[in-house]
Amino acid sequence: MGEIDLAVGCAVPPHTPHAISVSLPTWGDVVGYEEGDKRVVNSMTTGYPRFFIHLTIQKLAAICEHKYAIGKERCMLFATKKIAELCRSFIESRSATIGSPVNARLVNLFICPEDQQNDGSKMDRSSNTGSCVDLHIVLFPGDAFPIAKQFWQHTGLGISSRLAEKCLSLLPNASPNVQRPSSPVLSRKGPHRYYSGAKGSAALSASSSANKLSQPPTATEDVAPDSVYLEERFGRNLPLSAASFAKRTLRSRVAGVLVRDASNASHFPATTQAKKEDLVVGPSKRGIADVAADDVYLFPSGMASIWSAHNMALSVRPPAKSICFGFPYADTLKVLEKWGPGSCFFGFGTDSDIDELEKMLEEESKLDPSKPPILALFTEFPSNPLLRSPNLRRLRALADQYDFLIVVDETVGNYVNVEVLPHADIVVSSLTKVFSGASNVMGGSLVLNPKGRHYDALKAHLNDNYEDDIYFDEDAIYMERNSRDFKHRIRIIDANAEAACDFLRSRSVVGGYTSSPAIKEVYYPKYITRENYDACRIQSIDPEDGKTGGFGGLFSLTFTSIAASKAFFDALPCYKGPSLGTNFTLACPFTILAHFAELDWAAQYGVEAGLVRISVGMEDTVTLLQSFETALKAAEAVSPGDV
Numbered sequence: 001m002g003e004i005d006l007a008v009g010c011a012v013p014p015h016t017p018h019a020i021s022v023s024l025p026t027w028g029d030v031v032g033y034e035e036g037d038k039r040v041v042n043s044m045t046t047g048y049p050r051f052f053i054h055l056t057i058q059k060l061a062a063i064c065e066h067k068y069a070i071g072k073e074r075c076m077l078f079a080t081k082k083i084a085e086l087c088r089s090f091i092e093s094r095s096a097t098i099g100s101p102v103n104a105r106l107v108n109l110f111i112c113p114e115d116q117q118n119d120g121s122k123m124d125r126s127s128n129t130g131s132c133v134d135l136h137i138v139l140f141p142g143d144a145f146p147i148a149k150q151f152w153q154h155t156g157l158g159i160s161s162r163l164a165e166k167c168l169s170l171l172p173n174a175s176p177n178v179q180r181p182s183s184p185v186l187s188r189k190g191p192h193r194y195y196s197g198a199k200g201s202a203a204l205s206a207s208s209s210a211n212k213l214s215q216p217p218t219a220t221e222d223v224a225p226d227s228v229y230l231e232e233r234f235g236r237n238l239p240l241s242a243a244s245f246a247k248r249t250l251r252s253r254v255a256g257v258l259v260r261d262a263s264n265a266s267h268f269p270a271t272t273q274a275k276k277e278d279l280v281v282g283p284s285k286r287g288i289a290d291v292a293a294d295d296v297y298l299f300p301s302g303m304a305s306i307w308s309a310h311n312m313a314l315s316v317r318p319p320a321k322s323i324c325f326g327f328p329y330a331d332t333l334k335v336l337e338k339w340g341p342g343s344c345f346f347g348f349g350t351d352s353d354i355d356e357l358e359k360m361l362e363e364e365s366k367l368d369p370s371k372p373p374i375l376a377l378f379t380e381f382p383s384n385p386l387l388r389s390p391n392l393r394r395l396r397a398l399a400d401q402y403d404f405l406i407v408v409d410e411t412v413g414n415y416v417n418v419e420v421l422p423h424a425d426i427v428v429s430s431l432t433k434v435f436s437g438a439s440n441v442m443g444g445s446l447v448l449n450p451k452g453r454h455y456d457a458l459k460a461h462l463n464d465n466y467e468d469d470i471y472f473d474e475d476a477i478y479m480e481r482n483s484r485d486f487k488h489r490i491r492i493i494d495a496n497a498e499a500a501c502d503f504l505r506s507r508s509v510v511g512g513y514t515s516s517p518a519i520k521e522v523y524y525p526k527y528i529t530r531e532n533y534d535a536c537r538i539q540s541i542d543p544e545d546g547k548t549g550g551f552g553g554l555f556s557l558t559f560t561s562i563a564a565s566k567a568f569f570d571a572l573p574c575y576k577g578p579s580l581g582t583n584f585t586l587a588c589p590f591t592i593l594a595h596f597a598e599l600d601w602a603a604q605y606g607v608e609a610g611l612v613r614i615s616v617g618m619e620d621t622v623t624l625l626q627s628f629e630t631a632l633k634a635a636e637a638v639s640p641g642d643v
Contacts, residue, residue, distance in 0.1 A: 004573055009043030012577045013439055013584070018054075018161050020432060020439040021577035021586060022047045027566040029576075030589050034596040048578045049442055050153045050303060050331075054161035060168055064137050068107050072142040076152060077135060077159045079300075080467050081108065084136035090151045091140050094338070104140040104148075111135060111170045133167050134469075135159075154334050156301030160442060163472045237481045243473030246480040249279060251296040253483060254429070254445045256285035256415060287419030290450045297446045297462060298471045302411060302430020305444035306378070307335050309407045309426045313376040314340045315465075316457045317405065323357065323377040325349055325395070327605045329384050330594050332409070336378065344374075347605040349383055349390045350529070354398070361402045376405035381413050381420050382533060384580075385556045385590045385613045386606060387523045389413075389533040392423035399425075405454060411581070413525075416490045417549035418536045425452040431479060433581025434493065434553060435486050441478040443471065487545070489583060489618060494550030496624055497616040498526060501555050503625055507632055509560065518564040518635035524555040553616045554580055556590065558608050564635040565589065565610035571634035572614075573627050580615035585624065587614045 006012065008029045011019035022044060024030045032040035046052060053061075057077060064075050078084045088104040095102045112132040140148055152158045238246050252258040259280045284291035299305045310322065322336045326349025336343035344360070346353040364373030377399065382389040392408070399406045408424040411433050421427050429435065431443035448458055501524040505511040508519035510527075525533040538549030559565040569576070574585040578593060590613035595602040599609045616624070 004575055006575065007043070008040055009045050011046045012575045012579075012586070016440050017056075018440050019046055020048060020442065021575070021579040021582070022052070023575065023577055024588070024593075025576045026570050027589055027592070030592050031596075034592065049161065050156050050158075050301065051578075053152070053158075054164065056161045056168065057159060057164040060135075060164045063168075063171065064107075064109065064135075065139075068137060069139060073139045074142045074145045074148070075140070076138045076148050077164070078138065078157065079134070079136065079159050079163060079470060079472065081106070081136050082465075082467060083157045083470070084138050086155075086157070087138045087148065087151045088140075091138070091144055091147050094147050094150065095144055098147075102141050102144045102147075104138055104144075107137040107139060109135040109137060111167055113170055114172055131170075133163070133170060135167055150334075150338070154303065154331050154338065155307040156299070156303030156442075156444070157307070157470070158300075160300060160472050160475050162441075162474045162478075166474070237477050240474060240477060243476055245278070246473075246476045247298060247468070247471070248293065249480050250298060250431075250443075250445075250476060250483065251293040252279050252281055253486075254296045254431070254435075254447065255291050255293045257281040257283070257291065257293060286415060286447070287422045288449060288451055291421065291447065292450070295448045295450055295459075297448075297466055298431075298468075298476065299444035299446065300471050300475070301442045302409075302428065302432055302444040303331050303335075304470075305428040305430070305446045306332055306407070306409065307339075309428055309446055310335055310339060310376065310378070312426075312458060312461050312465075313405050313407075316454070316461050317375055318371045320372060320375040320404075322375045323404075325353065325357070325377050325379040326383045326388060326390055327386055327602075327607055328378070328380055329409075332378055332380075340375070349379065349388050351391055351394070354391060354394050358398060361398060365402060372403040374402070374404045376407055376425075378407045378409070380409040380411070381418060381536065382525050382529070382552070384412055384554070385523070385611060387412070387525050387528050387552075387555060389525060389529045389536070391532050392420060392536060396423040400453075403453075412552055412554050413533075413536075414490060414552065416487050417494065417538060417552055418533070419538055420536050421447060421449050422451075423536070425449055425454055425458070430581075431483070433579070434490060435581070436479055436482040437486065437489050437581065437583040438478075438482045439579060439582045439584075439586075441475050441482065443475060443479045490553070491545060491547055491550070492618045493553035493583075493616055496619065496621055497524070497553045497555060498551055499621050500614075500616055500624060500628055501526060501551075504557065504628060504632070507636075516636055518559055518561075518568065518632065518638065520558045520560050522555060522557055525551040554613070555616070556611050556613045559610050559612075559635065561638065562610045563638045565612055567638045568631045568635035569612050572631035574614075574617075580613070582615055582617060584617040585615065585619060585627075586617070587612060589613075 006014055006023040006025060008023055008025060010023045012021035012023050013019055024033060029040055044052065061075050061077055076087055078087060084106050088106060091102065091104045110132060259282045283289040299308060319341055321341050322343045324333050324336055324343050324345045327347050333345065346357055361373050377395060379390050395406060405425045407426045407428060408420045409428050410420050411430045414434055427447040429445050431445055448455055501522050504519055505522040507513045507517060508522055509517050510521045541548055559568065569587065569589055572587055574587055576587050578588055579586060591599065591602055591607050591609050591611045
């Protein structure tokens with residue numbers, strides 16, 4: 001792992017124009033970000049894409065506002081008309097809920113190269129691999145921007161930075177001097193997730209190609225202006241013309257039916273004639289042999305998959321509240337609260353919570369036996385950040401008894417390690433994480449259980465409503481490349497994480513360490529709700545590598561004092577920032593970053609303010625352990641009276 005010297009606000013990985021994470025290297029930097037400290041905020045060149053609108057997207061939005069805005073209107077950009085209409089509806093309904101209703105309007109911008117603009121025969125709206133782009137613009141009063149940003153963050157349905165880059169490349173008059181109206185100024189301390197984080201006209205005027213030329217390439221992603229050519233020339237990426245084949249490959253890979261996972265692009269057809277028959281498939285490894293690639297749907301982010309699962313449930317089932325079971329990633333709960341009739345929260349996700357849930361279901365069903373007492377139950381396996389695994393067998397039995405859907409987010413466990421589909425109606429995952437690993441492209445998946453009692457209704461809904469171009473083709477190309485070796489990477493990450501957790505637990509209070517321990521608890525599926533995790537962990541030996549399912553690459557630490565938390569985090573020599581599942585080790589003070597404005601609420605469920613979450617990478621194990629030893633010594637050196 002070694003020393004990491006990356007300034008606050010820089011892309012993680014460095015020199016990556018479409019990076020998913022951003023460097024917040026010290027505890028003070030994270031607090032500064034949350035409090036709006038100009039030292040931190042003004043240094044942000046990028047950020048997690050749902051929280052920080054990429055500068056390329058900001059530039060494109062500024063151009064759209066310059067051309068179409070009336071007065072002080074702002075805008076959000078989307079890939080399809082249907083998503084734009086959903087955004088407009090949310091802005092109007094949400095603003096009315098909080099007491100100040102506003103109207104939003106839509107503009108469709110069809111962008112083609114100059115040489116095609118006067119030749120209608122060459123214009124094609126049917127595919128985003130073509131030379132033209134269909135862009136959908138939602139315009140709204142500027143003071144409603146925080147509400148629009150909620151839609152962007154919670155749904156994950158905004159355009160990607162690669163799509164914005166393509167739009168800009170097609171606009172001959174993409175003036176670098178277009179200025180965006182300044183973002184709303186924060187009137188209180190708290191998370192900046194509902195604000196654009198724009199740095200003003202200087203950031204927006206930066207030329208995309210100039211930025212790329214000023215940055216050296218890395219193994220993660222080429223950044224030269226002809227990076228697409230380089231990717232195709234050296235066989236790393238499929239050509240853009242084969243995007244539909246890349247998507248079929250991704251769906252087969254996620255379905256667990258792809259028998260041959262190519263280690264290089266030469267194994268795949270590199271032409272537009274690539275067909276479904278070119279994929280060698282077999283029975284699914286998902287625990288249900290009948291799963292097919294057609295049961296997998298791709299989305300632009302993991303949150304888009306979660307939002308779409310909830311939206312689908314609202315469309316095909318009788319109206320009722322949903323259940324959020326276990327302490328979830330923050331936006332999942334927000335989705336359940338802000339769309340539909342609302343939600344009930346069982347924040348511990350333990351068997352005692354299932355007891356309470358069972359009582360609630362029984363009481364609700366007595367009130368109206370003619371309809372299911374709840375719409376759906378959403379849970380993570382295991383949860384983030386406490387790595388608790390719910391008792392899926394008990395939850396499945398209740399779902400069958402009371403006729404509600406179960407949606408499981410398997411992002412942290414991943415299907416190389418666990419089989420959760422047999423217990424779920426829908427399984428969602430953030431492909432952005434370990435499936436990709438490179439932290440340079442977003443993506444999400446939704447898998448239907450063909451054995452589920454509501455499969456036909458869910459399938460019919462998706463057949464009628466799913467839009468393939470919701471996931472930008474170029475992003476699919478990068479995701480396909482990154483995920484070719486995902487099983488191999490997961491095996492290495494699993495082994496590294498288990499070694500790290502065994503070491504850290506041996507020096508913790510829970511592990512019996514008595515010589516001034518700094519670590520209080522290690523949250524990892526090997527130790528936390530182990531019985532529930534093992535019930536879904538793949539115990540059979542994989543014939544390809546002789547491995548069984550591991551415990552994943554994510555764990556969390558709590559400490560004996562906040563001072564020890566800070567010392568450990570600041571001394572840990574790895575990248576620091578949001579996200580997880582990266583090929584490199586990535587750490588963050590999770591509660592401070594995700595729940596800064598609600599620390600007391602999070603603490604009620606065991607998510608302490610001093611919790612540090614670590615996503616382990618593929619570094620050499622010995623080096624990795626030495627890095628944790630370095631951080632641990634710093635934490636153990638803290639005086640018990642320090643704060």
